[in-house]
Amino acid sequence: MTATLPALALALSLGAAPAPSPAAKPGDALAPLPASLSTRASAVEAVEAQLRTAEQGLRYVEAQFTERPEPSSADSQQKRFSEGELYSLLGDWPAASVLFYDLVSDPDFKSNPRYPEAVFYLADALYQQKNDIGARVYLRDVLSLPLPPQRYKEAVSRYLAVAGRLQQFEGIDAYVEKVRQLSGGVLAPDIAYVHARGTFKRADLSPEEHQQRSRALFAPLAQSPGRFRVQAVYHLGVLSVQAGDHPAAIAQFQRIVATGPDAVVSTGLPEPEAQRFRELARLSLGRLLYETGRYEEALDQYSQVPRESERFPESLLEVAWTYVRKQDFTQAKNATDILLLVAPQSQLAPEAQILQGHLLQKLRQYEEALETYDGVARAFAPARDKVDALLRVNQDPVAYFDNLLARNERSLDVSTLLPPLALQYASTQKEVAEAVRMVGDLDSGRQGAGEAKAIAERILEALDARGLEAFPELQEGYTRAEAVDTALTLVDQALVQAETGLVAEKLTPAEREKLLVAQGEREAQRRRFASLPTTSHELAARRQRMQARVDTVDRDAFRLGYELQSLHANAAAVRKWVEDTREERQADPAEEREFLVQLQAEIATLRDLQTELDRTRARLATERQSTDTSLEGESAIRARYAIALQQEHAMLHAGEARLSGEDTRVLLRMHAVRSRADVLRSRVAVARVALRARLEHRLKSIRDKVRAEQALLQGYEQEVASASGDARNLVGRIAYESFRRVRQQFYELVLKADTGTVDVAFSRTQDNAATIQKIAKEKSDALRALDAEFRDVLSTEGGD
Template sequence: MNASLRALALAAVLLGPAAVRSAEPAQAPAPPPPARDLSPRLDAVETGLLGVEENLHFVETQFTQRAEPSDDDALARRFSDGEIHYLLGDWPAASVLFYDLVSDPRFRPHPRYPDALFYLADSLLEQHNDIGARLYLRELLALPPTSGHYREALSRYLTVAGRLNYFEGVEAYVAQARTLSGGQLSPEIAYVHAKWLFRRTDLSPADRITQARAAFTPLAQAPNGAFRLQAAYHLGVLSVQEGDLPAAITRFQQLATPPSAQAAQAAPGRTGPRRSAPTPEEEARRVRELALMSLGRLLYETGRFDDALDRYGQVPRDSESFPDSLYESAWVHVRRGHYQQAKNAIDILLLVAPDSQLAAEGRILQGNLLQKLRRYDEATDTYTQVIDTFRPPREQVDALLSSHSDPVAYFDRLLVRADGPLDMRTVLPHLVLKYATTQREVADAVRTVEDIDSGRRGRSEAAAIAQRILHALDTRGLETFPELQEANTRADAVDTALTQAEAELVRVETLAMQAVLTPAELARLTEAQHAREALERRFSALPTSLKTLEDRRERMQRRVDELDREAYRLDFELQSLNAIAASIRKWVDDSRTHRQTPPDEEREFLLQLQAEVQTLKDLKAELTATRARLADERNAVDTTLAGERAIRVAYADSLRREHAILREAEPRADAEVLATLRRTHGVRGRLDGLRERVTTARNVVRERLERRGRVIREKVVAEQQLLERYEAEVAAVSGDARQLVGRIAYDSIRRVRQQFYDLVLKADVGVVDVAFNEKQDKTTAIQTLSSQKDEALRELDAEFQDVLSEVKE
């Protein structure tokens, strides 16, 4: 290859001066050079052809004559790509590749088809797409159990069934897995199956408890079992649900051991069905914390207050249950009459979790405790703080609900928009939205809307991608297939080099035939040369070697990269503006209690802010589309520039016209000139042979382009038809979900409003109680002082009775 490049470079050096000389003004006819002077130039052309032929041979062996991969090879390569993305944790890319595989009928008989189904389902699970994962897991479980991944698929299917409350056919799968395992389920499947039984809602409580206990007991009794601790905890919960508190206390006491001991009891080599599963040590700690909380509650219910406090005190400070342990331990102190210790627990709760919903109830309890401790001013301040926090948002919700004749439809309109949660913040107080979204029902409702909107956006994006692919196939052609594009680019470079060699042959023939041409023939030849010289500069810029191709690629990529850098800068500015908008939004929420802004004015400001945010979103979408176009252009830098082929064809036609004029005069040439011409004709024959090979290579590229384009077009059209069906399904589901989501949101906000009302009511009652208790204390003090005064007067009367008697006498 290096030798060929050097030969091409030598040919370019030799061709360059000739091109310059051809453009010089016409001088007096020079005597024709002898044949020996023309021979080195023909040698250079022949040497250059060796390099050109080598480049053409590379195109043929590496591209056009290389067999296309069969369907099986293409499917296997796609599976390998998907497996790599799966192992790297790139779930979206893996799910796309495996979806393409499992939807291809040609791949169904493939031995890796079960693996593809499992990888696809697992990738969807990682993206929290439980419905899609259940579909492909069920398809995998319908295959023969010997196909592989049956246990993992069943474990995941049971998990998804529990989440979706979908129980149809599960028992049959479990029975089949038990048969395959010789009558005994693996610990992993047995545990997931037991949890599924524990969560079933289609059984009576007694049947559910009985079946779940029978499933958990073997796991809890297995020494050093991977799921022994979790199963034992569930058995304790089942005892609570059954009302057998002593048995539950015994079970939880066994679990409330130090974390080191629990970790030693866990199986060291456990690997769960998910790569995100916690380690045995983390699982043991979590079970212990749950057991401590459950044990504290049961001991409290049975009147063992000291033991309950001891268990609550063992909950780690970094545990999620620590705020709950503080609140519940405060009530234990209240039951014992230790009000100061109860207040201390609430004080710590308000420090570690000031923004939790538990903190509001904690403040009410704190006010009650301050009353008990006769610290009335502090109690009043605590109640007032609760009132100031929850009364304004409650009144705003009251006004909102009363201002709309159909609140359900109103909240539905807010939630069904693509930016639903943000729209709700423009009308709902921050505290109300916070309490509403933390409730499971409305959180699920908002997530449902987000999923529907995500599906709608995904369908729109997929439709746009499909249109983009079809447009690329129609307008760009080779750019959509980099391999064919490279082959075509290299073939064009070879064709350009052959045309330059043809130009040098014509120049040699012109020099050899100068003395033979008639004036008329010279005039025609000069006219043809002028036409060729007009194309000379543009033609000489065309790439003829790998180096020139690389130079052009780098030059074009630099131009595209400059534009992409500017687009990136603009993208960063948009992100900054979005951050500023989010900061303004947060400032409005955080400063609401300190400002005196009228609600209507604030609402108008938030609506304007939302409009600005939407503008930023539109600009972001436009910039994203621009960067996508830049990426396309960067990938297309090897494409033949507009007009290149036309320049090459026009230049070759002008050379053929010059050669035709020279051929007419060949019969008049002498022997020496004829010898030179015979050699040029031989070289031209080689040129024609190489050009035929280039044409053949181009035809192969065009044929493969048409075949691949047809295959992709058929797939894209089929996907477009599926997208149309998906659009109808999403519209139907969206309509059903909107009615449901509106009702859920309305009910949730009503519950939040009632919760705020109860908190304010308790605080108002607390303020009244403080005033009443303070009055009672003062009344009692006055009565005590009055009694003491009367007693003192009586004592004085008794003491001075004798003196008074003497005075009377």
């Protein structure tokens, strides 16, 4: 290897090995370097500078990673609390609930002074996500803990709201009484309103007790100005309606819609909310005035419902019926015309059409009445027949729905079975909406438990397979330590090259031959050592290349997943078709069973493929998060190169004893540099051990937590599976009842239309009969008049 000492010094100062000349010959590598003593000394100085740089890097590793104490459990808890509090302020409730659940479930955190506040934040995050059951559990917990008065009031307010929605009121009186004491004997308006509204919704009270309690809670709010006054007055009006006291109810609703001194003034209530209560009050007032025969006043209230209001169609229908009561059929028909124009898709539209047919009949517009009735029948008769077929598909429709839902593992949305027209009627029914929401929650819970289980497994796999890569901070420290080790290897390389220039000419031919062999082995290792990334740019480029490869495979996996989902849907559709058309096909039972067995085998294969695909995508996700080459592989390459350098240095040792004068002093200086490098290498080893110890501690801590969560997840999965099974049966029954009610609703609409058609024919027949009778009477009267007029003539002729 040929190189001038100035070039060697420059290479050492840059921390890189000089590349061998392609034209170099084996014998040239050992030729003595024509360098002066000062040049050799400057080369050693360059190596020393390189060593100082490595030592500075090692000091940084020791100061920032190995000698800095690990964060204590209290510090980690405080950090998670602060992050959770920040997410709560930002409104990121899922993230906040995860962080606070982690804190609350930590046994060590229960003694922390901030534990009650963490439980409150967790309950509040669940409350904001409409997870009423979970929120109620943690709200009950937090209400038993020491809380500041204001925080306790907030917890009670949320607990009252949740209790009202769940209809579970155990213990609320004690909580409200404590809040009253904290507030100096008077409830804050927001808590008082939530308490009053919850009491108003209670179904476990007798009518008398319900009236008494609700009035006692709403009356103070209705008498004092504030943002809850309008709501309180409205609820008092509803309570009067329930009690049958219509005059009192009218007086309460008039306070809301009036503008005089007796009007209810809203303070702080948002205008959309105030407008909503005004519209409700007008509708309620109109109905009460209608019931008491004050039709003009009722029409006046209905007319003040804004056209853009969602209750405008409802007001139009009630306007029509008010005109019907007044026997003004033309105005009533005009109201139905407007309703059908502004809200043709409303559920009130068919009722308005039926009423319009009756009105047209009253107005003797029989052709238009028949067309209206026929339109209703044409729209709803096919949907009624489809629902009929759905209900008659099996001797036990509930079992049919249960079996269908049990096979449908991806979705429990029974509404997909209904025709589109029937869907809008079934989906708006409260019990179906609640059932679908409940099943959706259970499905999300089952999916979440499955995802959590998969995540736990992935975490354990990542901890076992990735080690340091799972902890970026430790990985950075370990990478810096490896960089120092690499720098020390480069120092060894520079020292060996400098020693070669100093000692090579003192070697015997045999020793030179051995040195050539050692240099050849070292050069082979050097090429692999030089291929390792040494800059941040090279590391980023390698990471980008590997991530691109992972993304390509992941796109293919996503496409395959979509195809598997399509095959799942096709299989479910085929099986449903086989069952629904069994009576029509009259197939051989043996052939059908064989076909179904084959179909089930295909479905099982699809499930296995989906499982394998999910596992593959999970591995891809792990690989995407960690696409750097393993540090252990780089360490092995560097270690082999260091061994080759040591062997080459051993070959040079024989010639060191033959040096003299200044050459010996330069060599001793090189040995001193090597000794310092060995000391630094020992410190690097100590840093590695410390980082590994920290790694093992963190791995054990996380493994213990993950395994504890896995044990909890197993219990959650069993509970969700049990609840999902019950829900399937429940939703099957609710679906059947909902479909039956929809069918009954459509049946009644079609029946009314058919009855209207018959009524039109009957009315037309009556009109024709009346016309015939009138004509016959007129004819008879005319004949009698003629007979009377010509009676004398006829009698005279008879006499003659």
